[in-house]
Amino acid sequence: PAPLSNSAPYTAPPSLPHTHTHAHHPPDEEEFTVCQPGSVTVCQPGSVTVCQSGSVAVCQSGSVTVCQSGSVAVCQSGSVAVCQPGSVAVCQPGSVTVCQPGSVTVCQPGSVTVCQSGSVAVCQSGSVAVCQSGSVAVCQPGSVAVCQPGSVAVCQPGSVAVCQPGSVTVCQPGSVCQPGSVAVCQPGSVAVRQPGSVAVRQPGSVTVCQPGSVCQPGSVAVCQPGSVTVCQPGSVVALSWILKTP
Secondary structure (H helix, E strand, O other), rough: OOOOOOOOOOOOOOOOOOOOOOOOOOOOOOOEEEEEEOOOEEEEEOOOEEOOOOOOEEEEEOOEEEEEOOOEEEEEOOOOEEEOOOEEEEEOOOEEEEOOOOOOOEEEEEEEEEEEOOOEEEEEOOOOOOOOOOEEEOOOOEEEEEEEEOEEEOOOOOOOEEEEOOEEEEEEOOOOOOOOEEEEEEOOOEEOOOOOOOEOOOOOOOOOOOOOOOOOOOOEEOOOOOOOOEEEOOOEEEEEOOOOOO
8 A cells, every 4th residue: 555645634515425335424413435546534523435447445333334446444452444346444452354366354253254256365363264265364363264165275274174065274282174075184184084084184184075985984094295185985196287276
């Protein structure tokens, strides 16, 4: 984002059409700010900011920011930012960010991020990231990532990743993965495929376990670095390809 300037925010004159429908208003009077492309706008708590492409909006706690494609929205704790495709939203703890496909969201601890297909969510410790199919979620220790089929989740130590069948999960030590997913795990990590099962893998290895395979409850599977193991019911098959992950 461009550095903030000391210029006063551009406030729409009374003659402008008043068409927004946000119900979150300040106590005394409603503040409606329109940001032109490339401009920097600072909004007070409870205000509503509509930003055009390329603009930068900085909003205080409780404000609502709606940004067009290519814009950047920076919101403080408790604020809500809604960004269009290609935009970047940075939100402080407690905020809620809804981003469209292609956008990038960076959230602080305690925040909630909802990302559409193709988006990227980076969440700090304690946050929750919910991503649709095709998206990528990167979560820090202690966070929880819920990803749909085809998505990619990268989790740090101590985090928990719940992935649907066909998804790809890169988990650090202490992470947990659901059956049917593809996990790239570091040394000492734990991946739960079937109920109660445990898989211990070396760096770079990929293991795909089907129901009824060697990844049964209480069993341990060890894979060497760079190897790919596909477990069919009762068997272990080593393939020559290595899964490429971001």
